[in-house]
Amino acid sequence: MRQLGIGELARQVGMNPSALRYYESVGLLPPAGRAAGRRVYPAGTVRRLALIKMAQRAGFTLAEIRDLLDGDAERGATRQWRALAESKLPELDRFIEQTQILRNAVADCLACGCMNFEKCALLSAEGPGAAGPGDRGAPADEA
Template sequence: MDEQLTIGELASRTGVATSALRYWEELGLLPAPTRVSGQRRYPPSAVELVGVVLLLRDVGFTLREVKAFVASRSPDGDGWRELCRRKLAELDRRIARAQAARTAIAHGLACPHEDIFGCSNFAGVVTARLAGSSLEEAHSH
């Protein structure tokens, strides 16, 4: 039989707190471990699975999306690709918003007015934003 890991050993090998591992197990991200005298025992493959969760979380997947991603793995399935396409589109939208915010802040820093509230460009963006324009639309006016 393969070496079984305690939750402490799994935490040590992955750098993830035992409380997080228990939570991930509760969410179904980690399979329920076997129990030996009431203590959790994980297969060595749990280390890689924790690594997958960490990687997916690092690239922006929520824990719910991670669960769907892991569940979508099947030899004939392509569900994980669709999840990736959706996440990529979401990231593109977030990047566009962040770029618009960066441009607006850079313009604010370049403003020659001592008080930004006295700048007609700033006032125009505020007015457009209040009229329902997005930051990208408001800043382009």
């Protein structure tokens, strides 16, 4: 079986070797073997790290990922993954909704055009509509 040194593995997956050592210390990676005193990992570790990175992007905590990876296929790792994924979907939906709200706020600021943070009605404590109609702050050349 092909072995990868920690530096080679880190380059392949776009991570720092220190992150790989950390993942090993918290149980996300099995203990590395040693060759000439240096850490070496089976080539299959690339796939495991791809799963870890995907799960992190999806919002799973390292503890959740470790639980998933510790699952034994014979004891229902697929069921465990399904349960974790189903519980994560509502959280992801909330994140998407909140991100869309932020995106709309940035787009509204761009559309306002006043470019004056001190006078912009969109940024006032009272919120949009607090200023009179058409009073959205000073035009950009007055800022």
